[in-house]
Structures are given as structure tokens and as C-alpha cells.
């Protein structure tokens with residue numbers, strides 16, 4: 001198990017260029033994916049990107065699941081995205097509160113408006129190309145991690161700064177509101193191997 005330190009905003013590595021993976025046989029990819037998973041679980045996160053743990057590669061993972069803060073009616077499996085590209089964003093948007101392991105160690109939450117549904121194309125760690133079209137918290141975490149690929153933090157996209165709040169208030173007052181739970185509900189509209 002290799003839990004790595006999660007870099008905090010202000011660290012220049014979070015704004016670095018992230019390299020496209022060319023050699024999928026490189027042992028380093030396996031290590032990055034394993035470290036991402038171990039660090040995500042340890043920190044109670046539902047997604048994490050390689051630059052956040054100090055690897056400047058185009059790799060991130062997602063796993064919306066039950067955590068201390070999150071009671072999902074339906075979660076999702078662990079997914080690995082290498083060289084990801086979001087190919088379609090829906091016109092309809094929703095507001096979901098986000099936090100990030102790289103912002104006050106996940107202790108700051110704020111509302112962000114983003115497209116409700118997305119379609120992403122990426123490779124898994126075995127070089128299998130896939131496409132997934134989804135909404136809910138999965139679409140949300142994908143867009144959040146995808147932004148990390150180009151050095152963008154969710155704090156740059158807050159839609160109402162007056163609603164920024166500490167994690168404990170988010171968990172107590174926002175997380176389980178009808179609105180947030182509804183917006184979080186995941187539908188995987190389509191999954192296919194390419």
C-alpha cells in the first residue's frame with residue numbers, strides 16, 4: 001500500500017503540464033494507479049488525479065461510493081482514465097457542491113455549476129479504449145478530475161462564493177438535502193469498448 005501525500009493548492013506541480021501516456025507497458029502506470037487508489041480510499045475521496053499526488057501524467061480515477069460524508073443510493077465501481085478526453089457536454093447544467101483533497105485537505109466545499117451529463121473517451125490501464133456517457137455524481141467527479149489534467153481547481157469555478165463552507169457544515173446541512181441527493185443520482189446512459 002502506498003498512500004501518498006496529497007499536494008495542496010499553491011503547489012506548482014498542480015499547475016504543471018501533464019504528460020500523455022505513450023507506453024502502456026511502463027511499470028510506472030501500475031504504480032500511479034495503485035497509489036491513486038490507496039490515497040483516495042485513505043482520504044475518503046471519490047476521485048483523485050495523478051498530479052495531485054505528484055505524478056504529472058494524464059491519469060485519474062473515480063469511485064463514487066459510500067464514504068463518511070456520502071450516502072449514495074447507488075454507487076459506482078473503480079474506474080481508471082488514461083489520456084482522457086471529454087467529447088460531449090450536455091447543455092443542461094446543475095449545481096453540486098464540490099470539495100477536493102488538494103484544497104484544505106478536503107475541508108472546504110462550495111457550489112459549482114457544470115453540465116449535467118458528459119461523454120468521455122479514455123483508456124484503462126490495460127490500454128483498453130472505452131467510452132462512457134453518464135450523469136449524476138459520476139459525471140461531476142469526472143469533470144472535476146478532468147480539470148486537474150489542465151491544472152484547473154474547482155475553487156476557480158465556484159458559482160456563489162457566499163456559499164463556501166467547511167466540510168462539517170456541508171455534511172450537516174447540504175450533503176443530504178433533497179436537491180443534492182437528486183443531482184447526485186448516477187445514470188450510466190451508455191458504456192462501450194472502442
Ligand SMILES: [Zn+2]
Nearest residue numbers: 100101102144
Ligand atoms: Zn480535486
